[in-house]
Amino acid sequence: MNIPETKLHQLIDRLTQSHVCFAIYRLPWTDEPILILQNETEEVETFEDLSELNGKTGFILAPFRYSPEHPGVIIRPDHTAREWEQIEEVLQHLNTDSSLIRSAETAETIHTGTAHGKKNYTEAFNRFIVPLREGTFKKLVLSRNETLDLPENFSPLRAFINACNSYPRMMISLTHTPITGTWIGSTPEIILSGQDNQWHTVSLAGTMPMEGEVMPENWSDKNREEQAFVSEYLRKTIKKFGSKLTEKGPYTARAGQLVHLKTDFHFCLKNTDNLGDILSELHPTPAVCGLPKQAAYEFIPENEGYDRSYYSGIIGWLDSQGHTTLYVNLRCMHIHNAQTTLYAGGGILPSSTADTEWEETRHKMNTMKQIIQ
Numbered sequence: 001m002n003i004p005e006t007k008l009h010q011l012i013d014r015l016t017q018s019h020v021c022f023a024i025y026r027l028p029w030t031d032e033p034i035l036i037l038q039n040e041t042e043e044v045e046t047f048e049d050l051s052e053l054n055g056k057t058g059f060i061l062a063p064f065r066y067s068p069e070h071p072g073v074i075i076r077p078d079h080t081a082r083e084w085e086q087i088e089e090v091l092q093h094l095n096t097d098s099s100l101i102r103s104a105e106t107a108e109t110i111h112t113g114t115a116h117g118k119k120n121y122t123e124a125f126n127r128f129i130v131p132l133r134e135g136t137f138k139k140l141v142l143s144r145n146e147t148l149d150l151p152e153n154f155s156p157l158r159a160f161i162n163a164c165n166s167y168p169r170m171m172i173s174l175t176h177t178p179i180t181g182t183w184i185g186s187t188p189e190i191i192l193s194g195q196d197n198q199w200h201t202v203s204l205a206g207t208m209p210m211e212g213e214v215m216p217e218n219w220s221d222k223n224r225e226e227q228a229f230v231s232e233y234l235r236k237t238i239k240k241f242g243s244k245l246t247e248k249g250p251y252t253a254r255a256g257q258l259v260h261l262k263t264d265f266h267f268c269l270k271n272t273d274n275l276g277d278i279l280s281e282l283h284p285t286p287a288v289c290g291l292p293k294q295a296a297y298e299f300i301p302e303n304e305g306y307d308r309s310y311y312s313g314i315i316g317w318l319d320s321q322g323h324t325t326l327y328v329n330l331r332c333m334h335i336h337n338a339q340t341t342l343y344a345g346g347g348i349l350p351s352s353t354a355d356t357e358w359e360e361t362r363h364k365m366n367t368m369k370q371i372i373q
């Protein structure tokens with residue numbers, strides 16, 4: 001993807017420090033930036049429950065779990081533009097003097113050095129592994145975050161473009177609202193995409209690093225099992241609201257310098273008025289939460305030791321009248337002041353070990369670390 005001319009580039013970077021609500025995203029295997037911009041004077045609409053999204057249209061950022069600090073937001077598409085020329089035209093009309101006031105984002109002061117981070121992670125791992133080995137849970141996803149200082153010349157838009165150029169298979173996004181702050185992500189995981197009666201979701205789990213440019217295929221039983229849990233859950237859930245379910249996989253799919261096991265699920269929906277209800281059934285899948293679902297959804301925030309915020313929530317374009325492309329918010333980072341907080345997790349089974357799982361989160365975080373410069 002081309003870098004836009006300097007004036008536009010600087011304007012978009014400054015918008016990430018303003019009260020303007022916008023998202024720029026790029027779908028997999030395309031080279032087209034899409035801007036969704038809400039009128040500057042309006043506050044972003046929030047929601048507490050995915051079912052409130054029934055019948056709505058807009059760019060969604062929903063947390064893993066709702067809290068007053070982290071509501072879901074819907075960026076209303078008052079303006080939509082594709083390609084830098086059109087985006088420039090739309091942004092020209094912004095009243096940049098009044099809108100470019102720094103948003104009151106609270107500075108996070110978490111400094112998780114690696115040693116400290118690994119100690120916390122291992123303690124959380126120990127809390128997770130006990131109920132897994134006792135059989136209370138079949139699978140739990142344990143995640144962590146890490147905060148880094150950004151380079152002085154850091155540009156959110158350059159990071160977005162770096163991600164577009166490095167990760168053609170992923171959905172890349174740069175999202176900003178005063179409520180959520182600024183998020184940049186490269187996600188490989190669709191939660192719900194489609195239009196009319198043709199819909200798609202994926203079961204994505206199991207992780208190995210790429211071997212140079214070769215995709216490894218020697219999946220362990222643990223990886224196969226944790227992906228099978230996600231597939232089983234999706235099969236059951238889709239049957240509640242969809243019909244004509246077809247399935248392809250599992251097969252090995254690349255995501256940056258990692259590979260995952262992936263199964264595609266295609267199905268039909270009778271109508272699209274209740275996409276919010278469908279999302280509340282789907283989210284959170286055992287790719288980011290666990291089984292049994294509800295117990296895992298309560299166990300994780302109480303035992304993980306930090307707040308996932310928008311990581312492992314939902315991000316993307318929702319349009320009940322048109323084409324929807326919603327993803328799980330993975331391989332993402334929150335930009336705040338001169339720092340960034342990166343997030344990553346992985347599925348834990350009774351056979352898991354803390355060191356291997358820690359390494360997996362390091363590999364996943366590298367997806368974002370690579371594009372910071």
Ligand SMILES: C=C(O[C@@H]1C=C(C(=O)O)C=C[C@H]1O)C(=O)O
Nearest residue numbers: 204205206207287344345346347
């Ligand atoms: C939880 C993450 O990724 C998810 C978990 C995976 C796993 O456990 O192997 C693989 C892909 C994703 O569904 C993440 O990237 O943080």
